[in-house]
Amino acid sequence: MASPAPTQGSLPTVPPRPRRVAFAGTPADAVPALRALVEADREVPVVVTGEPRRRSRRGLPTPSPVAAVAAELGLSVSHDPTDLGDCDADCAVVVAYGRLISGELLAVTPMLNLHFSLLPRWRGAAPVESALLAGDDRTGVSLMALEVTLDTGPVYWRHEVPIGATDTAASLRRRLAHEGAQRLAASLTDGLGTPQPQAGEPTFAGKLTPADRRIDWTQPAVHIDRQIRVGGAWTTLGSQRFVIREATLAPSPPGSVPGTLVDDAVVTGDGLIRLRTVQPAGRAALDVASWRRGARLAQETRFDTAAQE
Incomplete structure (x- = not known):
């Protein structure tokens, strides 16, 4: 019989100033956070990322943007998320990894998630695109404690970014990725503080079809x-x-x-x-x-x- 999924109250907590920080992410939007961790002198024992993919029908499989940068930085690369729990890290940081983290893994390693919205608005897979389509005049990036249910964890901080009349999803993601990475590194250095439960009416950002x-x-x-x-x-x-x-x-x-x-x-x-x-x-x-x-x-x-x- 499978064990019940852990509740948020039973999950391990992130130390205020973690030194040994595993990382999970896949696209280019996750690269600034990885670089910021290294520049902030955090030890990154493993980088977990998506499998190599073909970028064209005839092309050879190529590493994800995160994998390429991890190799450049001399970091260990894995495609197995269980390695996040097997590397004796103080915590893991997850940015646009592309896969859900299991409750069993969350019970072993405390995790932070850098999410590109002002939670609880636009939980889910396409928060930047959903904010644009809805005509929002602002969006942002939030750092939350990862929990079993999708994007519901308590939030350490939110950083607001205005949406301009000519902003694209790509330009917004670049800005959020850069500004979120700098704030992530600063908060790990200065101390995370106590996360607060999300307040307000949630909205959901499913993957666009x-x-x-x-x-x-x-x-x-x-x-x-x-x-x-x-x-x-x-x-x-x-x-x-x-x-x-x-x-x-x-x-x-x-x-x-x-x-x-x-x-x-x-x-x-x-x-x-x-x-x-x-x-x-x-x-x-x-x-x-x-x-x-x-x-x-x-x-x-x-x-x-x-x-x-």
Whole structure:
């Protein structure tokens, strides 16, 4: 019979100033935190990260960004999360690792999680993207004690970051990763203090699907602009799929049909999205002028809307 999952009260606590700190993370967003730990003279006995992956169909498997930097720093790299509990660390720091940590492992090693939102708002896998899509005017990074349930642990600190009108998910993640890493290192050096339970109504940020990224040109321009700034927003023209990489907002001429291409812009439900960079399926990204010259589009060309299909 399996043992019951540990409760937060039964989990080991992180010492105020841990010296020996294991690390778990995978993407580039986790790299600044790893570097900050090393620069703060923390001993990092092991770095646990995702398995090597192919970046293209014909390419060889390549290490994760965290694995590459760990090797550069001379740190031990593992793909087995149980190594976080077998390295005699004071605690482990988890940043965008990509896998849930088991209750059995949490019962052995106290863990901190650097999460890119102002908890309890946007618990889950895509907090930055969800904040952008929702039209939030601010987001942030939180340091919490990791517990069995998802992103519910008590919080040591929150650092707020404004969301600008041109911020993308990528630019926000870079800023949050950098500022969060510096605050993480400072708090481990100066003392963590006592974490406080999360207060307020939680919201949840599930992983975005292709449907979430699909553009419906009948929607308001501000909504479509947010989809594009999240990244991977797509539409279709006839049978061809397009990703809109960069665009800006512009006023709409009266009486135009949503989806209609007007010079270098597309009509939406209440305005224009002026295209800057597009990527037709199977091709490299192009500036809109180069794409239009090569495409030889007819007048009143229209992108498909969800309602048309």
